[in-house]
Amino acid sequence: MLSPENNRILTEVEGDAPMGRFMRQRHWVPCARSDGLEPGGPPQAIQLIGRKYVAFRAPDGRIGIFDEACPHRGASLVLARTEDCSLRCIFHGWRFDVSGKILEIPGEAAPSPITIERESLRPYPNFEGGGLIWVFLGEGAPPPRPPLPFLDLPRDQLWITRSKAPCNWLQGVEATIDSIHVGVLHQSWMRNYQARGQTIGTSIENHPRYEVEDATWGVKAAAIRTLPDGRQYVRVTQYVLPFVSLVPGGSTRMGSMFISVPINNVSHLHFFGLWNEDGPCSADVARLYTEPRDIDNYVVLKADQPAWGQDRAAMTGGHFSGFDKALLDEDMVVQASMGPVVDRSKEHLRASDVGVVHARRKLLEELAAFELGEQAQADGKVVRPLDIVAEAGYAWRTDA
Numbered sequence: 001m002l003s004p005e006n007n008r009i010l011t012e013v014e015g016d017a018p019m020g021r022f023m024r025q026r027h028w029v030p031c032a033r034s035d036g037l038e039p040g041g042p043p044q045a046i047q048l049i050g051r052k053y054v055a056f057r058a059p060d061g062r063i064g065i066f067d068e069a070c071p072h073r074g075a076s077l078v079l080a081r082t083e084d085c086s087l088r089c090i091f092h093g094w095r096f097d098v099s100g101k102i103l104e105i106p107g108e109a110a111p112s113p114i115t116i117e118r119e120s121l122r123p124y125p126n127f128e129g130g131g132l133i134w135v136f137l138g139e140g141a142p143p144p145r146p147p148l149p150f151l152d153l154p155r156d157q158l159w160i161t162r163s164k165a166p167c168n169w170l171q172g173v174e175a176t177i178d179s180i181h182v183g184v185l186h187q188s189w190m191r192n193y194q195a196r197g198q199t200i201g202t203s204i205e206n207h208p209r210y211e212v213e214d215a216t217w218g219v220k221a222a223a224i225r226t227l228p229d230g231r232q233y234v235r236v237t238q239y240v241l242p243f244v245s246l247v248p249g250g251s252t253r254m255g256s257m258f259i260s261v262p263i264n265n266v267s268h269l270h271f272f273g274l275w276n277e278d279g280p281c282s283a284d285v286a287r288l289y290t291e292p293r294d295i296d297n298y299v300v301l302k303a304d305q306p307a308w309g310q311d312r313a314a315m316t317g318g319h320f321s322g323f324d325k326a327l328l329d330e331d332m333v334v335q336a337s338m339g340p341v342v343d344r345s346k347e348h349l350r351a352s353d354v355g356v357v358h359a360r361r362k363l364l365e366e367l368a369a370f371e372l373g374e375q376a377q378a379d380g381k382v383v384r385p386l387d388i389v390a391e392a393g394y395a396w397r398t399d400a
């Protein structure tokens, strides 16, 4: 359990909340799928960490990300026209280039240097990596890129969906650090997955021993299961602060990513993806995780139906959870079912929740260090999940 005060510190991001400031200042924030921002296409509204932004991609591929309000009188730039490599506000026609520089004020002479300095849009630094657009929303120099293994992969070696989840971001993060639910909530899905020749030992024996280790970038959470032949199945999920979890996918070179970014205090953007460093990501495998719906607006929850559309007939027929279309549906439904912000002071945690406990502690420690003005540490190493069958006593910490 967590004190109500610490629950508030961890979950609240809006306004001047410390967690929101920490996210903006210390982290690159994933804000959209790269493919979701079309060259020369319409600007996209982006809500992150309680604030509103606009993103657009010029025909030459460059991306501009700015505050949503036009600096003239505050009209939304989501409504703006895209003209060549610029954005034109539809209210009075002010025009800005991809760097935010003001190019034109209709009815006036060419903008003076002083107008350009005062009236231009502030451009938020961004980069594309891992099929996502990442933005830095803080002040001064951005931090190093996150230590993720898929940032430089070609597009066909990645597969990503974006959805909106109607609950606080930490519920999304915590669901991915908890290994025991895979063999419970996802047990029917696992049977199907294994029947297709995919070998994951999670449901072979669901009484793992949990071991956790902190890293400079987050937390390594190992679930260790003893197999019938005495060997150990070691599955290490890596939580990379504050948004990302890497879940093993059968080797250190492929896996799934779960990324939960606050939209505000009560909803989050959820990016789910697969990556494969050795070849293309198979659409067939991806389809096991999600249904073939709009991958840029993957609406999972049937909120208008009782129990989010749970299929009781499927359960009677042998399906465990009653959400039999895709793995992602199962995760999203249980998170949303906790309510917008779960009250962690009412929990009854068990040994299997040790990864979640460490993640909260690590977040609170990093946040406190940030508030004290301490510098972030990074060793520059890329983080990889670990998924291995090894002899008894295998020292997973040296490999993870």
Ligand code: FES
Residues within 6 Å of the ligand: 070, 071, 072, 073, 074, 075, 089, 090, 091, 092, 093, 094
């Ligand atoms: S509000 Fe945008 S040009 Fe006037």
Ligand SMILES: [Fe+2]
Residues within 6 Å of the ligand: 175, 181, 182, 186, 331
């Ligand atoms: Fe899950």
